[in-house]
Amino acid sequence: MTMGSKASVLALLVAAAGLTAGESARTPHTAGSFGAFAAIPEDRVDIEASGVLANGTFAAMDLRTVKALLGAGGEAVLKPPDGGSNRHGGTVHYRIAFREPVEVGSMFVRPLNGCADGWSFFCLAQGAEFPGNPAQTNDWIAISSVRMSDAYDCVLQAGVKTRAVLCVHRFGAAGKSGLSRWRIVAARVQNLTPLAVAQAEEFPRGTDPAVVTRGGEWVNTAPDDEGRIGTRPISSVAPLWFILSWPEPREFVGVRVKGSFSQYRLHAWTGPEDGNPAVSQPDQWRRLSGTVIESCESDRESEQFVAFPGTKTKALRLSVLETKPPNRQIVSISQFSAFADIGHAPAAVANTQEASFPPFQVAYTLGTGGVAALVIEDAAGRRIRNMFAQIEKTAGWHAEPWDLRDEDGNLVPPGQYRWRAICAPRLELIYQFTAYPNVEQHSPASTPWNRGPSDGWLANHGNQCAVCVVKDRVCIGAGGTEGGHAFIETDFNGAKLWGTHDGVNHLFSDGTMLFCQSGDRIRRWETADRTWRDVLALKPTLTRKGELVGRAAKDGQIWLAWWGEVPYLENAADVSDVDGDRCLPPTREIVRGAGDYG
Structure with missing residues (x-):
């Protein structure tokens, strides 16, 4: 067995709360409990x-x-x-x-x-x-x-x-x-993982989930160049998911899972056959229970072979509830094998593209590494094939095999085709500095108390609610203040350069100019004299109602988005439309007196 530990054969009934690696049964197992794996x-x-x-x-x-x-x-x-x-x-x-x-x-x-x-x-x-x-x-x-x-x-x-x-x-x-x-x-039980499409929760610096379908190990994330891991710990509160799906439903009877986790759950897809399991609702999955027929574990890894009653589905989901050791951010899955009882049917043929030479290769060179996508288009610019998307690629020369088939699996007719690719650094949050830093540490020329525009930090009446980068400045705002500053500028190290009492709700920029929303107004920041100038005022209209929820600026234009509930019960008239003199019953006369404040 792997992991340098002793193997044990178990007859363990999978608990409804999920599977726990390493547990053993108190009752003797029987071949019948193993179903197709007897x-x-x-x-x-x-x-x-x-x-x-x-x-x-x-x-x-x-x-x-x-x-x-x-x-x-x-x-x-x-x-x-x-x-x-x-x-x-x-x-x-x-x-x-x-x-x-x-x-x-x-x-x-x-x-x-x-x-x-x-x-x-x-x-x-x-x-x-x-x-x-x-x-x-x-x-x-x-x-x-x-x-x-x-x-x-x-x-x-x-x-x-x-x-x-x-x-x-x-x-x-x-x-x-x-x-x-x-x-x-x-029984004729076939491992259909090589025929599956693998999808997993995406994390920075994670490997391609498809590696599991080829017998490799998938890792959800990795430390950056400074050794930091910018993801949450995996737990039952925030589990990690990994999905295998197939074009058509199959009769699955068991799985074999292996990885750096100690607790997990298995679910079968119950949603529509044309749906995407990776973006499904929780009620479109049914939890599976079964019998653990083989189990092996070490201090850092667990493996289980699980048999369950025949379940017809087009997707299976593995949810990791606890890492091994616990509370880790990095999880590896080296096996997620799904077994189907194929009876007397011919065994399905796995995609052997990795082991054979494709008829064509798309060669390209990336100047820098990052998250890449590549597509094939015909001469008219119509999308023919999505080769890959959101996949980490290193800088340098690459060759992507193409089997000359379109997205539906049909061979493309003779003609001219072109490829297009994009590559960009992965979007991720990187810690820079806390919004309320130690002033002496980040801005030694400033005092912790408000003495001048570069002293102190932010507001004392509310937390920061907006941040935006413009050129070489970080702008941070709070809604308002009774002391201190509600809008400040810092450098990229967190040193405060300037501040004012005027509060802001939202900040956005086109890279050169800074804008803010303050109530129903959009204002532009004038760098020369450090003042706000009104650009436009926004009032509700008959066609524009609801709440302003999106703001952006680009190429000299401001883009705004509203969202609001459909006003099914909105009044057809307001008080200005009412003729009070003709309403019944008539309103009483207004009585005024020295002691009457109404």
């Missing part, structure tokens, strides 16, 4: 014919090792007696033979730590001599497999019955070999 029982295995062949020497397995490999209990460590290697490398054959032909649909194989490369899988052909000689390659039928992290998931052809299955491990000099798990099941 292993072929050990009493069908021919123990004497099962074993390891390395360097011409065969070593039979014992019953305890067979049970542990199949997932029936205990820790399995299966190695060749002499390590199986020589100075030029080696090849080791692991064989499990059966007493009679057995229907095998899937296999889940986990090599020992450091042995994950170079594996292939076979089943003994009908009519071949039992128990099968690995050297007779014509007696063995290759089994397709998918590697995810350090595990292999295999699917056989429908209806296959065989008397032996074979794992072949080829490795280089100084290599080693070994197995820790070899679960063999009758």
Whole structure:
């Protein structure tokens, strides 16, 4: 197993509140509780014919090792007696033979730590001599497999019955070999993660979620150049989400998850088939419960293999509730494998674009790194394909493979096409200085009390409510004050340069001029004499009602946006439209007197 810890086979009922890595069950597990992942029982295995062949020497397995490999209990460590290697490398054959032909649909194989490369899988052909000689390659039928992290998931052809299955491990000099798990099941269960679209909550400096569909590790964020992590800690209050989705619903029966977390939840998508699960509502997800059939953990990572009743959906969501160790900002997901029971249907073919040469490549060079997007357009400028968007790219030369298909997967007709790309630094908040700094620290030429325009700090009657950068100045405003300053200028280090009592509600700029909203007025800041000049006054009209919620300036123009509720119950008339003299009943006469203040 991975992470240098002991593996344990569990029969753990997933609690409704979520899954917790490392918990164990008090009741014994049964094969039936594992559903489609119920292993072929050990009493069908021919123990004497099962074993390891390395360097011409065969070593039979014992019953305890067979049970542990199949997932029936205990820790399995299966190695060749002499390590199986020589100075030029080696090849080791692991064989499990059966007493009679057995229907095998899937296999889940986990090599020992450091042995994950170079594996292939076979089943003994009908009519071949039992128990099968690995050297007779014509007696063995290759089994397709998918590697995810350090595990292999295999699917056989429908209806296959065989008397032996074979794992072949080829490795280089100084290599080693070994197995820790070899679960063999009758159901045809396929890992569909390589066919999925991966989406995850976006953080600064995070990796591409699609790496998980190719067996890699996704990390949500990383420290910046100064070692700072500008994201929240991950917890049950603010969980992190990772979604796998497919074009069509599939019948999923389990998942295998692995990463730096100790608690998580699984949900299945219940929204419309044409909806986007990444922007869905909470009520469009249904929580999944199941049985943990395998579990492994270390101080920094957990892994669980979970089986649940068949669930037809087009998307699965993993929500991380607690990191490992707790209260961390960085989370890694090295496996999110989703398994579907495909019955007698042909196994779906994974996208092998990463392993083959595409028919065309878009070559481009970035002057600086950042978040990039690239699209393909036809000669008329119509969008043909979104190649990628919001993906971190480094400075330098890149080549993006294009399969000459449009967004719907259709081959494009012959013609002229062009690509366009944009790249910009990722938008992120970076701490500069607190809005109420230590005056002596940031502005040593100023005094903490209000003596002159550059002394003190901000208002004493309300907090700051607006900030804007204009040229080499940071402008900060508060709504009003009874002492101190409600509008100030500082440099980029936080040193206060000037202040005034006039308050502001909102600040905005076109980069050269500063504007503010004060009540129903828009004003412009005159740098020369440090005064505000009215630009326009805004009054509600019959067509412009509600609240001013957006302000911007660009190219000599001011852009404003209003928002308000639809005035279904607004009065059709106001008091100025009423003729009081003709209203009934008539109003009483006004009585005035010395003691009457009304």
